[in-house]
Amino acid sequence: MNETTRLMANHRSIRRFETTPIPDNHVAEAVRCGQMASTSSAVQSYSVIRVTDPDKLYRLAELSGPQEKVRRCGAFFVLCADTRRHRVLCERAGRAYENSFENLLVAIVDVSLFAQNFALAFESMGYGVCYIGGIRNDLGAVCEMLAVPQGVFPVYGLCVGVPAESPGVRPRLPGEAVLFENAYPDDETLLGGVHAYDEIYRSYLSERGAEPRGWSDAMVGKHTTPTRHDVGPVFARQGAPI
Numbered sequence: 001m002n003e004t005t006r007l008m009a010n011h012r013s014i015r016r017f018e019t020t021p022i023p024d025n026h027v028a029e030a031v032r033c034g035q036m037a038s039t040s041s042a043v044q045s046y047s048v049i050r051v052t053d054p055d056k057l058y059r060l061a062e063l064s065g066p067q068e069k070v071r072r073c074g075a076f077f078v079l080c081a082d083t084r085r086h087r088v089l090c091e092r093a094g095r096a097y098e099n100s101f102e103n104l105l106v107a108i109v110d111v112s113l114f115a116q117n118f119a120l121a122f123e124s125m126g127y128g129v130c131y132i133g134g135i136r137n138d139l140g141a142v143c144e145m146l147a148v149p150q151g152v153f154p155v156y157g158l159c160v161g162v163p164a165e166s167p168g169v170r171p172r173l174p175g176e177a178v179l180f181e182n183a184y185p186d187d188e189t190l191l192g193g194v195h196a197y198d199e200i201y202r203s204y205l206s207e208r209g210a211e212p213r214g215w216s217d218a219m220v221g222k223h224t225t226p227t228r229h230d231v232g233p234v235f236a237r238q239g240a241p242i
């Protein structure tokens, strides 16, 4: 492994941080790295809102769970799929913006490519990160609090900071379970490595002091429990063609 792949392979989410603030030059460097991710046809359909107002951080922490780390970290960001620039440019050019699912998907893909480069850049500086999907618990409130206009879709937050814990690396499915050659496999092959992985995952959770549960069991639980029903309607209000 080289220095870059070692950094990537050692990723683990950090959920307890020192409150030491992140210097602006580190944020600017990470933004630069985020921006240098590939972006469909250079559309760059993303934006990131750094939240520094203590009242807003408090509310965001509450509505994300509560998740205290949102307000107790070095910096907290809200990452948005952003089609607004393109909409405004089209409007100013007197042309109709094509409000398609494809354009929304491009923006969601783009912000995620930005986000992962952004996060990795911080990790390379020695900071820990944790994505926060919890902001989608009440996305309408987030949009209102951050004055997010039509055409902008907050998708997740990101806590960044000096780690105050050192958890182990969370095991992933074996590589063969996600890398296929030439064609998609049948379901038996697809689930072939899952049983062994369930055991590895259970031991990992148990070592962390968490409820030891197989990955399959956790996935069945997660994907049969309704959550965050208002994400679709909020996206629609923000202008998504759904």
Ligand SMILES: Cc1cc2nc3c(=O)[nH]c(=O)nc-3n(C[C@H](O)[C@H](O)[C@H](O)COP(=O)(O)O)c2cc1C
Residues within 6 Å of the ligand: 011, 012, 013, 014, 015, 067, 130, 131, 132, 133, 134, 135, 156, 169, 170
């Ligand atoms: C989009 C996204 C949203 C997430 N939301 C949360 C969250 O709200 N709270 C949290 O503690 N972890 C959150 N996570 C972290 C995941 O739980 C974590 O990445 C996953 O369990 C794998 O563990 P690892 O990052 O330590 O390898 C999120 C991760 C992603 C990619």
